[in-house]
Amino acid sequence: MNLQSIPFEWYLILAAVLFTIGAVGVVTRRNAIIVFMAIEMMLNSVNLVFISAAQFLGDINGQLFVLFVMAVAAGEAAVGLAIVLALFRNKRTVYVDEVNVLKW
Amino acid sequence: MSLQVALFFFFGIGAIASAIGTITRRNPVAAAVNLIVHFFMLAGLYLTLQAQFLAILQILVYAGAIMVLVVFVIMLLNLGNEEALREQFTLRKVLGAAIAAIFMLQLGVLFNATPSQRYLSPKAATLGTAESIGQALFTTYLFPFEAISLLLLAALVGAIILAKRKVE
Numbered sequence: 001m002n003l004q005s006i007p008f009e010w011y012l013i014l015a016a017v018l019f020t021i022g023a024v025g026v027v028t029r030r031n032a033i034i035v036f037m038a039i040e041m042m043l044n045s046v047n048l049v050f051i052s053a054a055q056f057l058g059d060i061n062g063q064l065f066v067l068f069v070m071a072v073a074a075g076e077a078a079v080g081l082a083i084v085l086a087l088f089r090n091k092r093t094v095y096v097d098e099v100n101v102l103k104w
Numbered sequence: 105m106s107l108q109v110a111l112f113f114f115f116g117i118g119a120i121a122s123a124i125g126t127i128t129r130r131n132p133v134a135a136a137v138n139l140i141v142h143f144f145m146l147a148g149l150y151l152t153l154q155a156q157f158l159a160i161l162q163i164l165v166y167a168g169a170i171m172v173l174v175v176f177v178i179m180l181l182n183l184g185n186e187e188a189l190r191e192q193f194t195l196r197k198v199l200g201a202a203i204a205a206i207f208m209l210q211l212g213v214l215f216n217a218t219p220s221q222r223y224l225s226p227k228a229a230t231l232g233t234a235e236s237i238g239q240a241l242f243t244t245y246l247f248p249f250e251a252i253s254l255l256l257l258a259a260l261v262g263a264i265i266l267a268k269r270k271v272e
Binding site for chain 2: 014025054056067077078
């Protein structure tokens with residue numbers, strides 16, 4: 001029995017909108033923690049595409065990919081926030097445009 | 105309007121609104137709260153797709169584990185508002201937003217070109233359960249599963265080494 005009446009494209013377009021909002025956040029914000037949150041948002045919009053593809057096409061592989069994306073995101077969260085902490089300890093700032101020691 | 109469509113719009117508009125809230129709030133804690141709402145809305149969207157297991161996992165892993173980590177780091181850094189700092193790079197911001205909008209248009213055109221499918225696959229209800237995911241995880245995806253555990257171990261060690269104070 002099919003209860004669903006929402007087309008596949010709606011989910012894809014919603015995911016595109018969320019990805020774009022995340023991308024704008026990464027480019028425009030200066031606070032490293034908020035940049036980090038915007039990256040998580042972009043990862044989540046990709047997860048939405050994977051899950052909707054899996055459920056509309058009837059293929060389990062998309063859901064397994066989401067599982068692995070979640071695991072990588074958890075690892076990335078731990079390492080990324082540790083880098084932010086180390087950065088704050090050494091430079092007393094978390095604003096990404098004030099960190100320019102690698103720039104000539 | 106059927107219940108499914110109403111739920112899709114509720115969760116979809118909620119997700120977009122909280123995403124915009126996350127990237128516009130000055131205060132990092134307000135942004136984090138918006139992001140938690142965003143994760144819950146996405147979990148609701150997964151439920152409308154009948155992916156129960158991943159919806160629960162989304163709440164546990166993202167809204168639970170990752171956001172606790174983010175809030176802890178915000179607390180450790182004890183940041184003030186961004187307002188005190190001067191605003192700059194406005195041209196760069198406008199350009200970035202414009203390029204992102206073009207990118208979204210491209211994605212929209214691409215997604216509209218995919219063949220339309222109005223209904224979930226008949227198998228969808230059985231695909232979203234813990235049983236079928238566990239089945240695939242420990243047969244077809246056994247090697248990636250073990251590899252991801254090694255990756256998590258490496259991330260754990262790396263995070264500790266990066267964050268710990270130097271011991272003389």
